Amino acid sequence: MQSLAPSSTISMKSIMRTPSPLPYNPHRFAFTVKSAASRFDSAANATNPAVSASAPAPSTNFASGGVGKSRADWQSSCAILASKVVSQQQNTEKTGGADNITVVNGHKTLDLVPVEKIPKPLTITDLSPAPMHGSTLRVAYQGVPGAYSEAAAGKAYPECDAIPCDQFEVAFQAVELWIADRAVLPVENSLGGSIHRNYDLLLRHRLHIVGEVQLPVHHCLLALPGVRKEFINRVISHPQALSQCELTLTKLGLTVTREAVDDTAGAAEFVAANNLRDTAAIASARAAKLYNLNILADGIQDDSSNMTRFVMLARDPIIPRTDRPFKTSIVFAHDKGTSVLFKVLSAFAFRNISLTKIESRPHRNRPIRLVDDANVGTAKHFEYMFYVDFEASMADVRAQNALAEVQEFTSFLRVLGSYPMDMTPWAPSREED
């Protein structure tokens, strides 16, 4: 996995400069031998001229060796075809003959590519949305290399190119503008709870949740080589990371200033880039390696089972299935009426569907509801959006019926996604790299 200069992070500005992409046109994929090499060269950019034009940020490739086997096969096939074309042109000049025809013993023969080198025709699986056409999946995440979101991208899509973005908003837009195929979004942590801002983003954008991963988060205290704990008068990190290590920092005697920055690895990069000998960063062991920092303390999260849940987002939903455990995420709002929440929740309870999460957020468009109160005039109530995750696939009739019922009680209902549950067995948090 290559490490990247943080300057290669995609920013809102660079996205704004990106020329607007052409709409998706499946006919662009009509297969010709000539287009094969260039298509595999530009991989996920094939559908988006804006991408090749704007030279997107380099990314981390999680596949060992960087390039997948099939891509290499295609490239060598195409190279052989290209060299044939060159030799045929030379022959043509010599013989003055037509395309693809060589003179052998006075007979004209078609000059064929050796059977084992002939590219295979595209099949229906080559056309499946992920990964695109045998190319490497491009996954946008917020932060710089070494961030936990990058690790989550690697866990969800081991062969992917992880693309750093300076804000979550940018990661969403990277997918919307076809610069990336997926975005990774942390939504909750076992210690810190829900990451509310990201729930709001889910609603503001029209991307679909297509997967989830739960990542053990193992924090380290990082400082420049030679710096000891006693020299530290400031600890910087992502706010979630600072809160996940609060007690341990105090136990370590580090009752010093805490400062929040955009991401954990960004904090490590900042300490290194500015040669800060009085500042430590909370970040991963991988960030220590990438930015040449020392690990002053290892495993400083307040709970060894510290875990963050990330969701994977895509432009299109996946087709829900029933042959493996699925989860569905919805968001709804309701107007008025009594016991609406109770009725909604019982739609799931009566069908034996377990809820795994419920979260309420202020209704941004209508945060306050005025209600008449006969005795004291008009009262104000807060209005909420409710986010619910439940353990069933949208392909399951029970889920379909439950949602049909929920729709009756709600003024707004959106299915954010129906996706395979992360069933990875739990293991204590430990950094491998």
Ligand SMILES: O=C(O)C(=O)C[C@]1(C(=O)O)C=C[C@@H](O)C=C1
């Ligand atoms: O800063 C990072 O490294 C991130 O990936 C973000 C983030 C978060 O938003 O919660 C992800 C996992 C950890 O819980 C701490 C920070």
